[in-house]
Amino acid sequence: MISYSQWHSIRQAAKDEHLDALERVGITTMESHYFYMNEHGFSGYPSYLWSHHGPSAGTMALRTRYGLLQGKVPYETLKFGPTGERIFYGARYDVNGTNFIMFRNLGQRELPMRVAVSGNPELELFDCFGNMYTETAVDGEAVLQTSTLAAYIRLKAGQSVYMIPLDMGANLATTANFSYSTNFTGNLEQLNNDIFETIHPSNPHPSIWWGAKSPEKSETLEITLSELSNIRGISLFGTRADNSFSALLDFDILFWDGTDWALAEEVRSTMPVSDRVRMSDHTAQTWYLGENLWLIPLPDIRTDRLRVVAHRTTYGFCPDEIGVEAQINSWGSPNDQRWHIREVQIHGETATYVDNAEGAQHR
Numbered sequence: 001m002i003s004y005s006q007w008h009s010i011r012q013a014a015k016d017e018h019l020d021a022l023e024r025v026g027i028t029t030m031e032s033h034y035f036y037m038n039e040h041g042f043s044g045y046p047s048y049l050w051s052h053h054g055p056s057a058g059t060m061a062l063r064t065r066y067g068l069l070q071g072k073v074p075y076e077t078l079k080f081g082p083t084g085e086r087i088f089y090g091a092r093y094d095v096n097g098t099n100f101i102m103f104r105n106l107g108q109r110e111l112p113m114r115v116a117v118s119g120n121p122e123l124e125l126f127d128c129f130g131n132m133y134t135e136t137a138v139d140g141e142a143v144l145q146t147s148t149l150a151a152y153i154r155l156k157a158g159q160s161v162y163m164i165p166l167d168m169g170a171n172l173a174t175t176a177n178f179s180y181s182t183n184f185t186g187n188l189e190q191l192n193n194d195i196f197e198t199i200h201p202s203n204p205h206p207s208i209w210w211g212a213k214s215p216e217k218s219e220t221l222e223i224t225l226s227e228l229s230n231i232r233g234i235s236l237f238g239t240r241a242d243n244s245f246s247a248l249l250d251f252d253i254l255f256w257d258g259t260d261w262a263l264a265e266e267v268r269s270t271m272p273v274s275d276r277v278r279m280s281d282h283t284a285q286t287w288y289l290g291e292n293l294w295l296i297p298l299p300d301i302r303t304d305r306l307r308v309v310a311h312r313t314t315y316g317f318c319p320d321e322i323g324v325e326a327q328i329n330s331w332g333s334p335n336d337q338r339w340h341i342r343e344v345q346i347h348g349e350t351a352t353y354v355d356n357a358e359g360a361q362h363r
Ligand SMILES: [Ca+2]
Pocket: 190, 191, 192, 193, 194, 195, 196, 197, 342, 343
């Protein structure tokens, strides 16, 4: 019997992103092996709707997806602009003459997405569990909330929906220098090498930078840009909390205002505290949703130095102390708090950037 110390129930519902990859190469739901015939199956893809372990969020999400998309593969994957490409995913489906758009973000708990709407301004949407809701475009534009869970637009006759490209400027981090306030593993140059390192040993980049961190003390990643710049935002690309890999939960963004460090943004996770439960196979129900990237707008900041101050991370796959308690009960020892980062991007323009009348760009 497979035994789990905790259960990422809601995280299961985001696992259908694996289907995005399969469908893009033409493998339909009916040809894949995501449906298991017993209560457990593989933990990410159980086939039951309800058991003595509680509801299976993953199965409900897969049933919604199949109910709406009928096992079709997308005929087009969507473009989201130079900043949005690594943040969002979406695709168009033709389901027997009815057009659907499936959309999600790739690792942020909540993130708005702008779409252009023509024809009927009222959008008919479904969340990943099949709940229908509507959003109405104003002056041809609607802002849709995204998460790691898929959502769907069912287009009405004559209605067109296009993603509004997200472009927050150049990536100023490519020439930045990094420092960290305590021990770390890997090289700081990994943070801006434009490579998204993975954990897989067969990958040419199988090692991810991580910074040590204790629960009692915040730690700081400092980023020094090559010159004074006008900042529009920062993107932090981490890893999903899994085994010993840890994700950021609470952190601050600071910037050097010329005389002191100033607070630019407080980022706090809205993840609920885990629940202690008494199930046959686990003792903690957790609410981690696969958070592994953070796009933080920082308009109107002019600086050459930024800090990311990490206050709280997951303990590997355990999001909080209740998860850790369950892990100790089951495995005997906990994971440490730490944070894994694959890439940092700073969005904006250098202060000396000029866009001249001919449209040529020079400094
Ligand atoms: Ca990297």
